[in-house]
Amino acid sequence: MTDSLFRNVARVAVALVFVVIVLGAFVRLSDAGLGCPDWPTCYGKATWPRHEHDVARANEAFPERPVETHKAWREQVHRHFAATLGALVLMLALRANWRVPVRRYGIIAAAAAAAAGTFLYIAGQHAVSVVASVVALGVPLALAVYSSGRQGAPAWSRFTAVLLALILFQAMLGMWTVTWKLKPIVVMGHLLGGLSVLAMLVWASERSRLAPKVYPGASWLRPWVWLGLAVLTIQIALGGWTSANYAALSCGLDFPQCLGQWWPATDFREAFVLWRGIGVDYEGGILDAPARTAIQLSHRIGAMVTVAAVLIVVAALFRVRGMRGPALVLAALLVVQVALGIGNVWLGLPLPVATAHNGVAALLVAQFVLILSRLTPRRD
Template identity: 60%
Template structure:
């Protein structure tokens, strides 16, 4: 389907995005197979999540560009650079979230009131970042339930929290800047999605990772990504009609 769309797009349209999306979809299918055959290997599980969101991002961005969303000139050129950095930071945070989930580290700091903002009742408990971020582990091990010890899982959880703090501060500032630049609707949408995502992340920990909250956390991550992509498309020069 992405290739069919690509062949029908005018030359000025972002047809390359559709071609890249096709490649990602093919690789995504392979990751789905490897998720089973490699027994939930964390790097594969995380890659499968990122592949799905990458496909969504590519198709959403192509649709936004084709809908003629954009500026008449380069009046938002400076803001666009900040938005692009925001996309990179959010992608990194989503990857950390995928790594947290794939290694069953979401509740490494415990759950309930003592699990946030503290972790295991402390501000900085014992951690093992070296083991927590070994990307490739042996083949043939069943990774269901996770194989890391508590300090390694705690390191992953704390990294995800620190990443969330950085992204929250940056995207909050970006939403404010977008609103001041005359893109109030985009800024409000970005800020609302950001606040919802942080609330859901805290809810995951304090409520013990209930399925509806965990699912909503993933869904709002995609929504937050879409809000950023919409802002990015709005700050670019509008595509000329074919």
Template identity: 50%
Template sequence: MNSMISTRGIARLAWAAALFALVVIVFGAFVRLSNAGLSCPDWPTCYGKVTWPVHEHEVDAANAAFPDRPVESNKAWREQVHRFLAGGLILTTFALAIWSWRRRRDLHGLAAVPLAASVFILFQALLGMWTVTWKLKPIVVMGHLLGGMTTFALLAYSALRLTIPPIANLRFPAAEKDKLWRLTAVGIGLVAVQIALGGWTSSNYAALACGLDFPSCLGQWWPGNMDFHEAFVLWRGIGVNYEGGVLDGSARIAIQLVHRIGAVLVFGHVAFAVVQRAARHVETRPFAVAVGIALLLQVSLGIANVKLGLPLPIATAHNGVAAVLLLSLLALLVRVRTAAR
């Protein structure tokens, strides 16, 4: 009984940590998409303050100390609040990892996942620092997004494993369950790649490289002036301010087209290989519905971003729903797992 109670408490903390991570992801997207990523030019303080300059004398002192980056109070609070939230998530993740390790016998190996999250989140904090000190370097910004999603996935997987039992119905063929597990794992991998492409698109300011044109791009299905070589140069050195982007239009168009192609591949696999197969069985049908809804919503938000000119609420929601799609796929993966997994 004590073991069950302890596991239930860990599950609640894991869900709290996962939801906390989702909030940090969405708020981080809000900060990045509202061009507030460099609104605090130093780290971890903001113009030398624990909070941010508000009063006139504080703003004057900050402007004198950082003449190349005048204070924008309406943006600075966003960046510093995001840092506070990230700090709270680090503490929550550590608490989960410590509790899981102390109850590792009850968790049967699952304790390794929160421990991995606690190690990974420290690297995520470094990426957050480099995002500022390396002035929105695209590879770092993309890595920071992937790091946040990975932390969220580890925390969510811990919570799901402690909540969702595997299928015990003997009428569900083992071969079918194993195939659905593999297809779902591939879907998670494709979604992860697409999230990386989305981060690369955003960090290079390529979201509107095709204007408001969709599904074509600038009136063409395959623009002839795309520069794929420049589009995917990952490392360009340190010292350049990447705010606003440094690529020309041909490279940004290439990035946008690759992101669209990735979306088609993800939609095709998840919709027709994962959702369709999971919907056949009563044990996995609710999960198929959840994945399908998240997938359709994500695609709709992506199209709306282009057609409406990247409105901040929709662009922010696009990041959040990507995490929800990842969560729904992880839930299905947990549902069809075997004892060996």
């Protein structure tokens, strides 16, 4: 793939998705996840209520959640950045599928269905909106299947079709985060979806370079890198579950102990109930102390396993001369991430440290994907 426009858009999208992930963490950690009670508007506005008469009107329309401007702007700015990211992903999909009419019009139809579904949702036509959303998701996936193995298919047609479907599903998760009132499984899924988008965009940016760095002779390392990435993903999911259930400080300010003990009272059965129905307001968390403690301890145990797995990957990468630089970056990010995790506990979860903890997790994922791209022979 030597298309400079595709390559440049992919690079910009990588930077933007990182910003979106960090902004999402900032919104969640500053308790602004429900700063706008509706979606995709904020108190019925494309921006957010800023003037006194707008605030008064919004409070009358949403009496159950009065306007808190410092929360509303954070949530809506995050949405605008995410929408811009969606537009960039659409550009990539169109660029990769433009030459073949059926794929080009399919991507356009998916975008139109997504836009229609959004406006129908705002208008209160929820049932029809669901149909439009299903079409928006289904068409790119169908195109990916259609493109598979077909001669003459553009190199990135299937990849970008799947990426477009993923970003549209991310938008739906963002909607459910609000409408289902910070349901933990949705919040965690939204985080993992964002990281998946980051991973795909990093891959596209790296592999679409004119002369990407590739070390096919070291392909024996790939299973180890995949294993490390899998362990890291599970640990990030545990971190997302910890945050979504407000369990980050369930051990107090103690580390490595928890509440002055090595193993305090826990309730693992309640801690990992993934689905509790719809209609519950999860803001602030609903679990009791033993369940939250169980989540925090699980995250700490997961951290130890993750450190060991990443260090094994780093040691393996050092056996290949050309991979020593990426290995050092991976090791440095791991050290910073561990320090931020401990700092979150000792300092009482300060917003800058907690947000940075999420950001470095994203950088770790990106570095793993970059390493995988250099260990994978090119086929296009």
